[in-house]
Structures are given as C-alpha cells and as structure tokens.
Amino acid sequence: MSDLTQTETPPQPFANRALDPKTLATVALVGLLLVLPFGAGGYLIYSLSLCFANAIGVLSVSVLVRYGGEVSIGHSFFVALGAYAVAILEKQAGVGFFVGLPVAALAGLVGGLVFAYPSRRLSGIYLAVSTMALALALPEILVHSERFTGGFEGLYVALDPLAGLPKAPQRYYLALALLVLVCLALARLRKSPQGLALLMARAHPRAAEAFGITRGWARISVFALSATLASMSGAMVAVASSAVSPNSFTLWSAIFLLVGSVVSLNGLTLVPALVGGAFLTLVPNYLAGAGDWVPVLYGAVLLGVTLAVNSASDLRRILTRGGRP
Amino acid sequence: MLKTLVGDLPPLLWSGIVSGCLYGLGALGLVMIYKSSRVVNFAHGNLAGLAAFLVYGFSSGGLANLSWGGAVATAVALVACIAVLSYALIAPIVFKSDLASTIATLGIGLILQGAIQLVFGAEIVNLDLPIPRFGLSLAGVRITSYDLTVLVVTLLIIGSLFLVIERTRLGIAFRATSSNPFASRVCGLDLRRVHLFSWLVSAVLGLVAALLIVPTTFLSSTTVSSFMLQAFTAAVVGGFASLPGAALGGILVGIATNLFSFYVSPEFMNSFLLAVILVTLNFFPDGLLARRSGGRV
Numbered sequence: 001m002s003d004l005t006q007t008e009t010p011p012q013p014f015a016n017r018a019l020d021p022k023t024l025a026t027v028a029l030v031g032l033l034l035v036l037p038f039g040a041g042g043y044l045i046y047s048l049s050l051c052f053a054n055a056i057g058v059l060s061v062s063v064l065v066r067y068g069g070e071v072s073i074g075h076s077f078f079v080a081l082g083a084y085a086v087a088i089l090e091k092q093a094g095v096g097f098f099v100g101l102p103v104a105a106l107a108g109l110v111g112g113l114v115f116a117y118p119s120r121r122l123s124g125i126y127l128a129v130s131t132m133a134l135a136l137a138l139p140e141i142l143v144h145s146e147r148f149t150g151g152f153e154g155l156y157v158a159l160d161p162l163a164g165l166p167k168a169p170q171r172y173y174l175a176l177a178l179l180v181l182v183c184l185a186l187a188r189l190r191k192s193p194q195g196l197a198l199l200m201a202r203a204h205p206r207a208a209e210a211f212g213i214t215r216g217w218a219r220i221s222v223f224a225l226s227a228t229l230a231s232m233s234g235a236m237v238a239v240a241s242s243a244v245s246p247n248s249f250t251l252w253s254a255i256f257l258l259v260g261s262v263v264s265l266n267g268l269t270l271v272p273a274l275v276g277g278a279f280l281t282l283v284p285n286y287l288a289g290a291g292d293w294v295p296v297l298y299g300a301v302l303l304g305v306t307l308a309v310n311s312a313s314d315l316r317r318i319l320t321r322g323g324r325p
Numbered sequence: 326m327l328k329t330l331v332g333d334l335p336p337l338l339w340s341g342i343v344s345g346c347l348y349g350l351g352a353l354g355l356v357m358i359y360k361s362s363r364v365v366n367f368a369h370g371n372l373a374g375l376a377a378f379l380v381y382g383f384s385s386g387g388l389a390n391l392s393w394g395g396a397v398a399t400a401v402a403l404v405a406c407i408a409v410l411s412y413a414l415i416a417p418i419v420f421k422s423d424l425a426s427t428i429a430t431l432g433i434g435l436i437l438q439g440a441i442q443l444v445f446g447a448e449i450v451n452l453d454l455p456i457p458r459f460g461l462s463l464a465g466v467r468i469t470s471y472d473l474t475v476l477v478v479t480l481l482i483i484g485s486l487f488l489v490i491e492r493t494r495l496g497i498a499f500r501a502t503s504s505n506p507f508a509s510r511v512c513g514l515d516l517r518r519v520h521l522f523s524w525l526v527s528a529v530l531g532l533v534a535a536l537l538i539v540p541t542t543f544l545s546s547t548t549v550s551s552f553m554l555q556a557f558t559a560a561v562v563g564g565f566a567s568l569p570g571a572a573l574g575g576i577l578v579g580i581a582t583n584l585f586s587f588y589v590s591p592e593f594m595n596s597f598l599l600a601v602i603l604v605t606l607n608f609f610p611d612g613l614l615a616r617r618s619g620g621r622v
Contacts, residue, residue: 133595
C-alpha cells in the first residue's frame, strides 16, 4: 500500500505564523520577484513569466500526485485546453484574458470530470495509461480541427490583458499574481475539511467510506481540480508566450510537466512550484545547444530524484527506528 | 453497397489480424512485466525502438558489418543487458510503490530515447526482413510472405511462452508470483529472479515486435514508440493482467483500427484508441476475458 506510506503528517500549528521562517522566506521571495522587473533584462522577464505559468502546470500535476496518489502523463491536454480556450476566444469573439481565464478553468474542470469518470474505480496505472492516450490524441485533434485551432501553425494571442499598459511587465505580474493566488488557494485547501477528506480518501479509504466519502468520488474531484489548474496554467502560458501551437502540447511536454513535479518533490507551495517551473522553462532555454542530451538529462533527473527520494525515506525510517527502539 | 462491403472486408480483416499480432506481441511484453512486478513499463517502446536501431546499426555498417542474424543476436544480447540494468535501477522501489516505479520507467524511457537520438541522430532508414518475397491471392485477399512471417513468428512465440509458463518450474514461479507475491516469497521463491525473467522476455518480445513492424513503414527515432499506444490499448482491452487477453486484445485492436481508418478517418487514430481505452475501462474494467479466464494466467 504505497498510499499509506506516503501520507503526509498533518501541518503543525504555529504559535505565531508571522515568525515562521518558511513563511518569511516565501514573502521575501515574492517581494524580490515583485521588484525584479525594474533591474532585469527583457529576456529574463519573458522567461520568468513563462516559468510562473509553467509552475502552475507543475502544481497541477503535484496536486494529482499528493491528493490522488496518481500519475498523469497527459496533462498537456488540459494545458492545451486552457491555452486554446484563450486563443480561440480572442480570435472568434475578440475577448481577452480576463474572459478567457474563467472559460479555460471551466473547460479544464469539465474535461477533467469527463476524463476521470471511466477510471474512477481502477488502480492508478489505468489512469496513467489513459492519460498517455490523451496526450497522444491531442496533437492530431489540434492539427485536424483547423477551423478553430489554426492547424499546424496554431494561433496568435495578441490582445493585452490590461489594455494600455506595457506588454512585458503586465504579463510578468499577471503570471506571478496567478501563481501566488493558486499557492494560497492550495494552502487553504490543505487545511479545509474538503482537502482533509480527499487526503483521507487516499490514505484510509475504508475510514473515509465510513464518513461517506467514496474513493471514486475523491479520485474524480482530485483529477478535476488538477485539470482545472492545468488549464489555468495553459491560459497563462498562451498569454505569456503570445502564441499557441500543437508542437508545444505533445506527450513529451506532458512528461516534462511530470518531471517538473518530481523535481519539486511534488511540493504544493510557492518555492517548489518555482523550482519545477524553472526546471521546465529555463533548462531547455539555456541548454538549447545540448540538443539531444536534453531528454537524457530529463530522464536521468526523473530517475535520480525518484530513487533518491525513496532512499531518503528509507534512511529516515532507519534513523527514527534507531532513535526509538 | 453490400458488394463493396463484401469486397473490402476480407482484406481489411486480414491485414487487421496481421498488424494485430504485432500489437499483441507489444502488449504481451507490457503484461509480462506488469503481472510479475506490478510495474507499467513505459520504457517498453523506447527499448524496442533502440533494439531495431541496433539491428540496423550492426547490419548496415553503422556500428559493425554483421549478417542479419549476427546483428539480431548482438542486439538481443545488448537489449537483454539494458533490460537487466533498467530492472536493477528500479529494483529498490519495485516492491514499495507502483507509482514511483512507473515514474522511474518513464525516466528510463527518456534516457533510451535520448540515446537513440544521440547515436543514430535523425536518421530515417529502411530495415527489411531477410525473407523471400512472394504473394498469393486467396478469396480476394492478398497474402504476402511478410504476413505469413508475422503469423508464424507470433504463433511460435506465443506457443513457446505458453509452454514455458505452463510446463516449467520458472513458469510455475511466474504464475505464483503474479497471483500472490507475498505467499510466493513465504514459500521461498526468489521474486527478483522471476522479475528478471519477465523483464528479459519482455525485452526480447519488444525486439521481435519492432523488427516485424518496421518493414511496414520506415525506421526513425520515434517509429517504434509511436506504436506503443496500440500495444497499451491491446493490453487494456485484454485486462492488463492476462497474457491470452493481451494477444486477443492485440488482434481486436488491429482489426478495429483498420476498420476505423478505412471507413471513418485515418487522421484520428489516436483519438479512436483513446476512446477504446475509456470505453473498455468503463464497461469492462478487467478486460474482455475477465469472466472466462478467472484466476488463470
């Protein structure tokens, strides 16, 4: 029962939250990111906007791992759903990001519900397999529904979310704001009755059933939540990169999202999300010359981190056993 | 209308069965590993792709200039080493977490895919089977030497696999491990040996399937792994834990995809397979053979 062993310990109540060093560090980091655009170059600002958008995608995969105990290698589908929702709304209806984002989130929610339903009673490997099929089906759907998606070439996203303000900074701050909001919401969820119910359904399914929470229901809602986050990330990616095309939503991009989540140790707070997002965005940008070494590097990191996390948990168990005979 | 149907259907069914055998071989490799070690091996297609490239490299002069048979033997040896190495890498987590070991196989798959691109680059090559070319027509169906090779090889492999699993001590160990790993360990079985057996068999099955499937198209760094979805669909249709189910699932998927691409649209093949997976999971979560095969392997 891998579910039982990976259960998190409940959060420790702090006497004074403001003095908690972790919170302080996070606030300081957000402060630093807020003033960064005044001193940094355009390319870094652009990369960081994408990094924030990708960080939300990494969070969506981590939510699925943490709350559902499931692996998805098809989240590129939901990211694409959000990205294309924004792009298509702009092209067909001429409306901008602030209409596109809620529509994208809704599309992700519905998509997640519909997709998770068939595998609600099955073990996680079936979900992994069906998400792989989802990721593989996506490019052909995008390419062959040219009327809406623009086929191979994709669509441009040109409309500024906040008309009249300079382009690069508003994208940067919007992406940062959305990321911080998502992190705050996830922190709330962790302590809310709903969040605890989902965790309990994963760790102690029988006990949860006794309280009226069925495992199937929990699976579906976790997946829908995760898909919603992924779509929001997609909406932000579309605005931050000002274009969407089928090339950015393949099985590989879905696997890279999982790599980002694994690298961030499936953390649901700001710093791990940024680490995962940075790994996804900055590594390929700065290693463009490495070319074919990139998949090898990603694979080695995925394998290495997974094995290291496992041996770390072994070590901890040995140490705690040694402490308490 | 009816006349064209009668004319079209037999060739479609025949070629569906032939490609279905290949999907079945791919699915058998996945199911072997899943049954013994509860790991879904996402690196299966990448390893099979590397195997095909190794055969090409050793027979074409890229890496060596061997005969086809020699190249296949060398490739089998190398692929077996890689399979053992991959299993050794994830061995610490196999018993602990299906989730972590499945993620780890994705990592192995990425490394193998990168290795193909590093060694062979973006080459697109032909890799044919060394068989005499002939064809015959039977009731409106054209049967080629390639089709017959696929059928014979598939039957030979399934037959020998069946013999090994039903008649040898190793096969009994494999069946015991797949039905109850804990009890098998209590009885003194070395589960690692059983796992290794299934990983090795799976790697060889992947190589055979890759060699047979490449002649239908061409060999590029993504050719073989692009057939993985068909193999996974076949495994899901067969219940993911049933070897006969995988073979039958392969043939069903082969026929269904052929009919779909002929009558509906070849462009939406992956979406069709996705729909097949979702429908199967919803209505036959344990595969089509669930009730009949019971607890047998």
